Amino acid sequence: MNKNLILDNSTLIPQLADRSCGLKMYLNETFNALKMDKMDQWIKHFQNWPKSHIICFHAEEHTLAAVLFLAELYDRKVHICHVSTKEDVLLIKAAKEKGIQVTCEVAPHHLFFSQSDLSQFDQSMKEVRPKLKTEEDRTALWEYLDWIDVIASDHAPHTIEEKQKNAVPGFPGLETSLPLLITAYKQGKISMETIIQKCYTNPKKIFNLPEQLNTYIEVDLDTEWTIPNEMPFSKCKWTPFAGLKVFGLVRRVILRGNILLFVVFQFCKI
Numbered sequence: 001m002n003k004n005l006i007l008d009n010s011t012l013i014p015q016l017a018d019r020s021c022g023l024k025m026y027l028n029e030t031f032n033a034l035k036m037d038k039m040d041q042w043i044k045h046f047q048n049w050p051k052s053h054i055i056c057f058h059a060e061e062h063t064l065a066a067v068l069f070l071a072e073l074y075d076r077k078v079h080i081c082h083v084s085t086k087e088d089v090l091l092i093k094a095a096k097e098k099g100i101q102v103t104c105e106v107a108p109h110h111l112f113f114s115q116s117d118l119s120q121f122d123q124s125m126k127e128v129r130p131k132l133k134t135e136e137d138r139t140a141l142w143e144y145l146d147w148i149d150v151i152a153s154d155h156a157p158h159t160i161e162e163k164q165k166n167a168v169p170g171f172p173g174l175e176t177s178l179p180l181l182i183t184a185y186k187q188g189k190i191s192m193e194t195i196i197q198k199c200y201t202n203p204k205k206i207f208n209l210p211e212q213l214n215t216y217i218e219v220d221l222d223t224e225w226t227i228p229n230e231m232p233f234s235k236c237k238w239t240p241f242a243g244l245k246v247f248g249l250v251r252r253v254i255l256r257g258n259i260l261l262f263v264v265f266q267f268c269k270i
Contacts, residue, residue: 011044023049154171218252
């Protein structure tokens with residue numbers, strides 16, 4: 001990947017705005033040449049990217065504070081991806097209370113795992129960005145969930161072989177996010193209304209997504225099962241949540257009136 005192209009495209013990419021739901025900028029530790037180190041590069045995007053389209057950020061700690069300052073300075077909406085620490089969610093809370101136009105999201109692995117869980121993973125499976133944080137951070141994400149707008153899978157479908165060869169960070173989560181949240185609902189940690197709001201209503205509003213008529217999923221809320229070593233549909237063929245007992249099984253996926261998926265129960269029932 002040509003890093004110079006990444007850094008110098010602030011006048012080019014606005015031409016793509018109408019074909020996208022937003023722009024994402026990587027300002028903290030990530031993979032490959034995506035990280036943008038200089039604030040003057042960020043400012044060009046704040047100035048040139050259309051205000052009708054949101055800018056999303058991988059931004060943590062001091063970098064997050066700088067993004068929130070620029071959001072206020074340029075009076076524009078920003079979205080913070082995969083918040084993982086107590087300090088960051090409190091900073092976003094303070095910004096919201098001040099009237100800064102910021103929304104944010106959390107990933108299931110930061111809600112359900114902390115650093116103390118890393119010992120259960122093979123070395124190649126431990127890498128994820130942002131990294132897993134302390135148990136205090138994980139607990140705080142639940143405590144301040146009302147200030148978090150979206151729960152997003154942050155799905156990274158890299159195979160174990162790819163992670164071993166290239167040290168690619170990321171966890172798969174597309175197939176496990178909903179059952180994990182339904183399990184939390186069964187445990188009284190989150191309401192069904194909140195799951196719908198943070199997984200459907202808010203993302204649709206934040207990213208100005210069109211209505212999908214006759215599109216929905218049918219979920220069995222009461223079947224308990226164990227997450228297997230490999231989920232059936234993701235190409236990566238592994239999951240960090242293997243072995244966890246969960247509720248919630250997607251039975252059918254309907255897209256614009258067409259049945260795309262009909263699932264016969266195939267996992268290990270408890």
